[in-house]
Amino acid sequence: MSVRVRFAPSPTGFLHIGGLRTALYNYLFARHHGGTFVLRIEDTDQARYVEGAEEDIITSLEWAGMTIDEGPHSAGKFGPYRQSERKKMYHEYAKQLIDNSWAYYAFDSTEEIEEMRDRLKASGNPSPKYDSITRQSMKNSLTLSQDEVDKRLEAGDAYVVRLKVPRRDTVKFEDLIRGVVSFDTAGLDDQVLLKSDGMPTYHLANVVDDHTMGITHVIRGEEWLSSAPKHMLLYQAFGWEAPTMAHLPLIMSPSGGKLSKRKAESEGIPVNTKDYISGNYEPKALINFLAYLGWSPGDDSEIHSMKELCELFSLERVSKGGAVFNYKKLMWYNEHYLRSTSVKDLLPTVKSLMEEANLDTKNDEYLKRVLELLHERVAKVNEFVTMGAFFFEAPKDYDAGALKKWKSDSSIFVKAYQEKIGSLTDNEFTAANLKTSLEAVVSEKEVGFGKVMMPVRIATTGQGFGPDLFSALALVGKEEVIRRINTAVERLG
């Protein structure tokens, strides 16, 4: 049987980085086995539905380099791939469960259930549940007469369908990552399967869809582990073979706990995939980093393309414990991938970023030389813009940190240098000559190299760091360099 996996997010917001990793592990597993990667949209919660979320999910997956084999916008014979469009199906299956005594109608209102919980709590029960014992005191098709049930149904009374969890049983199953896990059914609620708005809950929809879509492996976050026994019970109730389960460790925040939106933001970690897209991160870096967050191939390798990851991946090698998101390591990956991309390939991206920043990139040859000077120094593509803006326009202001190195005598040295290079012709305005000129000033004034070099750098680039100064100045050109020095002397004194 060929492998079929699914990534099944609910469109309640932008695709979270944790969701992206879940998708990735599903994708890698599918590709490794030559299987199929399905995207299913779990839009059963109408209250939390967010417009545009589905598009964001698809865009994000594509950006990351995952191809969806089947999904709402891709071909597939198991559709529809949005749960809201499969509504009718869930009712049929729920009915089947009722007919087989695996589920029942329940007419309790939310208030009544709350009341029941309060009462149980007051009586000393520390964990009030809607379980096999409490259901006997509630209004449902198990306690009400058939007549009464029919009457209510006909009258259009609000109802839900609940799973009839066996009273005393143990649900055991093998998880590919965790080994055998077992749960006592006494701890399980009679889970709602069909909500009063007619929509199924996750539990019903998920099981029905996984089965009818021929899913062979369910790979999802650990937050689902506790509900897995309910799902196993459902498979049993339907008489279906359950897919193989694999519950992934969670991605944790550096301060502990699940990497939530709030936590991530307060710790400076972009949490939505779209933030990585707009932040100009390298998708290959994010993927490589994410793949290693909870998994490793077992050797000392660190760098792998998506293709290699597909070959190497296996669920057995996924670790069990939660993995803390390490932003610096992500940046290390980002730098790595940026550096291994040639200037030629970087050019179009940088060019459009420059244009977005309203910089006139002159010609491609010029831009290419700028990139060559900056290539080894940037950690993220957009830094080509922030670090290299001075190649295209005079500095608007001078970096505060750099200014500390602008001393009272700096203008003297800078002017001396200006005078020196003023005598060079345009053809002589080369990195080598610019360096010789600076060395001449240094020996004439009998000061250290940095005493002259740094002020010149600040005056011409506005920064206290950057690429080789002389190559940069040669590129900027004589006329402009002289003008910038004038401005700096005027403004900085």
Add this chain to the structure above:
RNA sequence: GCCGCGUUCGUCUAGGGGCCUAGGACGCCGCCCUUUCACGGCGGUAGCACGGGUUCGAAUCCCGUACGCGGUACCA
């Protein structure tokens, strides 16, 4: 509270009874390179949660404790 899952350097991890005086990577620190900042090269720092077993031998197996995380909804 209850249920479940987990626990090797600060972080991600290798390790599945002797090959471990625990390996790699990120970070951090130092040195080299160097006109700045980086890159790069070299070196260093730091860990088997704790307590009991089992065994000739335990990071590796078993039990307990602690801690962490998840779940406990007509949310997914």
